[in-house]
Structure formats: structure tokens, C-alpha cells
Amino acid sequence: MNAIEIRDLSKSFRGMYALDHLNMTVPVGAIYGFIGENGSGKSTTEKLVCGHLVPDEGEIKLFSKAYTDPGVRVRVGALIENAGCFPNSSVWMNLMMQAINLDLENREGEIRRVLKIVRMEDSAKIKFKSCSLGMKQRIGIAMALLGSPALLILDEPINGLDADGMRIMREILVDITKNYGCTVVIASHLLGELEKIATHYGIIRQGKMIQELSAEDMDGRCRIFTSIKTKDMQGAGNILKAKFEDVREEEGYLRVYDVDDTESIVDYLLQNGHVVSEIRKNKVGLEEYYIELMQAKEGK
Amino acid sequence: MEARNELKFVSPSFFSRLKSMLGVDFYRLFHTPLFYIFLIIAAFIPALILGTTAMDNPDGTMAQPLYSNAWNAIAANTPLYTFSDIGEYANMNMVFIFGGIMVSIFIGHDYKSGYVKQLFTTHAKKQDYMISKSITCAFAMSCMCITYLLGSVAGGLFAGSDFSVNVGSLIIAIVSKMIMSLGWASLYTFLNVIFRKYFGVSIASSFLFGTGLPIIAIGMIFGNAAGSFLNIFLYGSSVYACLSSNIVTLIICLIVSALWTAIYNVLGTKLLSKSDVY
Numbered sequence: 001m002n003a004i005e006i007r008d009l010s011k012s013f014r015g016m017y018a019l020d021h022l023n024m025t026v027p028v029g030a031i032y033g034f035i036g037e038n039g040s041g042k043s044t045t046e047k048l049v050c051g052h053l054v055p056d057e058g059e060i061k062l063f064s065k066a067y068t069d070p071g072v073r074v075r076v077g078a079l080i081e082n083a084g085c086f087p088n089s090s091v092w093m094n095l096m097m098q099a100i101n102l103d104l105e106n107r108e109g110e111i112r113r114v115l116k117i118v119r120m121e122d123s124a125k126i127k128f129k130s131c132s133l134g135m136k137q138r139i140g141i142a143m144a145l146l147g148s149p150a151l152l153i154l155d156e157p158i159n160g161l162d163a164d165g166m167r168i169m170r171e172i173l174v175d176i177t178k179n180y181g182c183t184v185v186i187a188s189h190l191l192g193e194l195e196k197i198a199t200h201y202g203i204i205r206q207g208k209m210i211q212e213l214s215a216e217d218m219d220g221r222c223r224i225f226t227s228i229k230t231k232d233m234q235g236a237g238n239i240l241k242a243k244f245e246d247v248r249e250e251e252g253y254l255r256v257y258d259v260d261d262t263e264s265i266v267d268y269l270l271q272n273g274h275v276v277s278e279i280r281k282n283k284v285g286l287e288e289y290y291i292e293l294m295q296a297k298e299g300k
Numbered sequence: 301m302e303a304r305n306e307l308k309f310v311s312p313s314f315f316s317r318l319k320s321m322l323g324v325d326f327y328r329l330f331h332t333p334l335f336y337i338f339l340i341i342a343a344f345i346p347a348l349i350l351g352t353t354a355m356d357n358p359d360g361t362m363a364q365p366l367y368s369n370a371w372n373a374i375a376a377n378t379p380l381y382t383f384s385d386i387g388e389y390a391n392m393n394m395v396f397i398f399g400g401i402m403v404s405i406f407i408g409h410d411y412k413s414g415y416v417k418q419l420f421t422t423h424a425k426k427q428d429y430m431i432s433k434s435i436t437c438a439f440a441m442s443c444m445c446i447t448y449l450l451g452s453v454a455g456g457l458f459a460g461s462d463f464s465v466n467v468g469s470l471i472i473a474i475v476s477k478m479i480m481s482l483g484w485a486s487l488y489t490f491l492n493v494i495f496r497k498y499f500g501v502s503i504a505s506s507f508l509f510g511t512g513l514p515i516i517a518i519g520m521i522f523g524n525a526a527g528s529f530l531n532i533f534l535y536g537s538s539v540y541a542c543l544s545s546n547i548v549t550l551i552i553c554l555i556v557s558a559l560w561t562a563i564y565n566v567l568g569t570k571l572l573s574k575s576d577v578y
Binding site: 001028047052054063065069070071074075076077078080084085086087088093096098101102103143150153 | 331421
């Protein structure tokens with residue numbers, strides 16, 4: 001079963017298409033990294049799934065049911081743009097209102113549970129407006145987690161967080177997927193962070209889904225390369241180019257692409273009188289892959 | 301560690317959804333200062349009017365009190381759709397002006413804070429939102445009617461006003477105005493849904509309708525003779541609930557309030573369903 005299935009979804013604002021017949025599939029239990037440049041339609045898609053916007057056309061299904069079905073909706077949590085809390089009310093009061101809205105039975109226990117997950121047990125009495133950005137993001141996650149949601153929709157949840165905040169957020173997201181079986185959709189510009197946790201990716205451009213793939217697929221598509229430093233970079237470069245197909249000088253290194261066996265590169269250079277002073281094996285990351293894909297789409 | 305989430309989806313019934321939405325609204329109403337501030341305002345205004353207008357003039361002469369009878373602070377003796385002095389206008393109907401502002405702030409905060417996103421992300425339907433807000437705000441306005449009554453009594457006692465009245469008519473007038481609260485709350489909820497992106501405009505529109513100016517204008521053109529026609533409007537019926545009220549007044553207020561409540565709730569639901577939330 002898929003957590004989200006979107007077919008031919010379109011949405012326009014004042015005649016301009018924000019989404020243009022978008023298709024999207026998010027498997028149950030996935031951490032779905034939703035990637036795209038500013039204005040590509042990520043937030044619009046999330047808002048449509050959450051019922052904040054009315055689609056022009058198309059179909060949205062959540063867990064194989066219509067997305068408007070209250071039975072499904074009650075199991076959806078979201079953090080889009082901001083936590084949606086009353087600034088002059090305490091963290092506890094904001095969470096209590098959402099617990100009442102969800103008609104939870106053990107409200108106080110449930111609030112304590114989500115505060116523990118986001119590591120904010122001691123901050124319940126603080127007014128929301130007094131919280132730091134990182135705390136507000138975590139409160140937003142806590143709100144979304146109330147009532148054991150089956151689907152979490154998060155828009156830029158790690159934006160503006162410091163390194164420690166990002167780590168905590170990452171751990172929380174992995175925890176809720178692994179231990180609570182929740183499906184998570186995260187739209188983010190921080191591809192490096194996303195790469196650490198996502199199991200699936202969707203790449204959107206100008207309101208259209210241009211690629212959906214699993215982390216394994218992504219791994220297969222990301223090229224490996226070996227970075228080398230020698231005393232005579234130019235000479236070594238010429239030697240390598242004679243044997244290997246794709247050799248480039250990048251960022252002060254000689255990079256040999258698509259060769260898994262680094263030993264053969266070192267041996268070959270030694271045989272030709274070049275001593276390797278530094279060697280590193282790398283893989284093209286999500287960010288580079290995304291940039292290459294975007295450039296290909298732009299025809300660069 | 302809790303067990304993994306099971307993928308079971310049980311649809312909550314309409315009443316279950318409405319119960320939880322009402323729960324949120326009443327929790328918020330009772331746990332934020334807004335409601336209590338307006339209760340105090342509703343009590344303070346009639347007490348102030350009755351108390352201060354009975355004081356001596358600065359030159360020591362006896363002031364002419366605004367009301368000869370304390371209960372005129374609640375309603376006029378007969379339905380007055382137009383008025384010649386402020387005393388004929390300033391009565392319990394002012395609660396609907398205070399209520400309009402309160403509803404605007406109450407609903408406006410839903411949108412300003414972004415909390416409305418939390419509501420609509422989950423099982424809440426647009427219809428639940430309209431009904432719940434109307435009921436909660438009607439309750440708040442009814443409470444304001446009671447504090448307005450208490451303020452009037454206190455002000456009347458302070459000013460030594462006359463308290464003679466037909467008790468039955470007075471009770472019917474007050475109960476009728478409380479019933480009208482539901483219609484007014486629905487109107488304000490509808491206006492605030494229309495102007496949800498413009499907080500200032502929603503307050504201004506609520507204030508404008510709350511003053512009854514559109515109905516007063518019609519009344520001024522056609523005179524009090526247009527009374528029975530004007531009773532089909534919220535302000536008209538609210539004016540009709542006066543100190544000469546009888547059971548017919550109560551029935552008319554009940555019908556008019558229910559009718560406009562239904563109209564505004566249907567329109568508001570349609571508007572919310574067909575347009576983006578924010």
C-alpha cells in the first residue's frame with residue numbers, strides 16, 4: 001500500500017500553474033525527501049495533501065482512501081511553514097488544544113509522550129512566543145505527532161536549526177519512522193541532511209515531478225570517483241587519461257570517475273613513476289546529482 | 301516503546317467531530333483572557349452609562365439621567381428601529397457590537413497563528429468549523445448579555461433609577477436577545493471567513509453590521525412602520541426584543557436566529573470548501 005498516491009494534480013494561482021499534472025507515490029513507512037528549487041511546487045503539494053488548498057484537478061489518495069476521508073485525516077500530522085500555535089499560550093496549552101481536537105483519550109499522557117520524543121519535557125509551561133526557533137520547530141513536530149499519526153508532512157523542518165538542532169531533528173524523524181511505523185514526507189533544501197535519512201526521493205521542477213526514486217536507486221545512479229594528489233598533477237593527469245575514460249581536474253585533485261578499484265589506479269601511477277601523496281574514494285552526493293539533473297533539464 | 305502504528309482508519313461521526321471541535325473552541329475561550337475582558341466590558345458599559353448620567357452637572361445642577369427606568373439600559377419600551385437620542389440606541393444590543401469584535405479577534409487568531417492549518421489537516425471539516433465557531437461565540441455573547449444585565453442592575457442601583465417593569469416581558473426580551481446571539485455569531489463567523497486574510501477588514505465589517513447601521517438606514521427611510529419587515533433581519537429582531545415583548549417576540553427571534561444561522565453556516569461552509577484555507 002502507498003501512503004500517498006497523487007495523480008494528475010494541478011493547482012494554479014491567478015492563472016499561473018504551481019502544479020501541473022503532478023504524479024507522486026510515497027510508499028508506507030518511507031522517509032520521502034521532497035526536493036525542488038524555490039517555487040517548484042513542494043509546499044503547494046504538501047498543502048494540497050493536507051487539505052489547506054483546493055486542487056483545480058487531479059486525485060489525491062492517502063492509504064488508498066480519498067484524502068478528504070476524516071478517518072484518514074485524523075491520522076495525518078503536519079508542520080508546514082510554522083507550528084500553527086497561539087503565541088501567547090503555553091506549549092502545553094497548544095498541545096492540549098490539538099489533543100482535544102483529535103479527541104484523544106489520555107490527553108495529558110499523550111502530550112507528555114510527544115514532548116519526550118522531541119526532548120522538550122521541561123519546556124511545557126513556556127509561552128510559545130518565548131521559544132527559540134529550534135524549539136518552535138520541535139513543538140510543531142510534537143503537535144504533528146499527537147495521536148500517533150500514520151503520515152507526517154513536514155515542510156523545511158530543519159531550516160534555521162543549528163548543527164545540534166539538526167541532529168536532534170534527524171534522530172527524531174528516524175525514530176518515529178522505525179519505532180512508530182510512521183510515513184514521513186520532508187520538503188527541504190538541505191540535501192546533505194536529507195541524504196542522511198531519506199529512503200525515497202521525489203524531485204519536482206516547475207510543478208512537475210521529474211523523478212522519483214528510492215535511496216538504493218539513487219545510490220546506484222550516483223557515480224563513484226577517486227581523488228588523487230601527486231607532485232606532478234599535470235603529468236599524472238595525462239597518464240591517467242590514457243588509461244581511464246573519465247579523468248578530471250577538480251578542486252585541486254585529479255578525479256578518476258567510475259573506477260571502483262583504487263589499487264589499480266595507484267599501481268598504474270607508480271608503474272609510470274608517479275607517487276601518490278593523497279588518495280580518497282568518494283561518491284557523487286544527492287546535491288551533485290540534483291544539480292546535474294537540474295542542469296540537464298535546463299539543457300546546460 | 302509503544303507498538304508500531306496500525307494502519308486502521310476509523311471515520312469519526314459528525315457529532316464526534318463537532319464535539320472535539322467544540323471542545324477546542326471552548327477550551328480556548330475559557331483559557332485565554334479575551335472572553336473575560338469582553339465580559340467585563342459588557343458589564344462595565346451599562347453601569348458606566350447609568351452611573352455617570354445620573355451624576356450632578358459640574359455646575360451643581362441635577363443632571364437629566366439618560367434612562368428614567370434602569371431596564372431601558374436593557375431594551376427600549378417599544379421596538380425602535382430608528383432613534384432620536386443615544387439612550388434609545390444604547391442598550392443590550394450593544395453586546396452584539398462587542399461580540400462582533402470578540403468573534404473577529406477569536407477567529408482572526410486562528411488564521412494569524414496558523415492554528416487553522418492544524419484543524420484542517422486533521423479530521424475537521426469546514427462545516428464543523430463554522431458550526432463550532434458559531435455556537436462558541438453565541439455562548440460568549442449570551443454570557444455577555446448576562447454580565448450586561450448585572451452591570452445595568454448595578455448602575456441602576458448606584459444611580460437610584462426606577463426598576464419597575466413587566467418582569468415577564470423583561471425576561472422574554474433578555475432571553476430573546478440571547479437567542480439572537482446565535483444568529484449574530486453565525487454572521488460574524490461568516491464575515492470573518494470571507495475576510496480571513498484581512499484581520500482589520502474583518503473587525504471593521506463585524507463592527508459595521510453589529511451597529512445595525514444598514515437596518516437603521518432602512519428604518520430611517522421607511523420609518524418605524526417598516527418594523528415587521530425589518531424583523532426578518534438580525535438587528536430588526538434584536539430591536540423587536542424590547543420591554544413590551546411577549547411570547548410572539550420569543551418565537552420570532554427563535555425563527556429569525558435559526559434561519560440566519562442556517563444561511564450563514566451553509567454559505568460559510570461552501571466558501572471555505574471551495575476556496576483555499578489561507
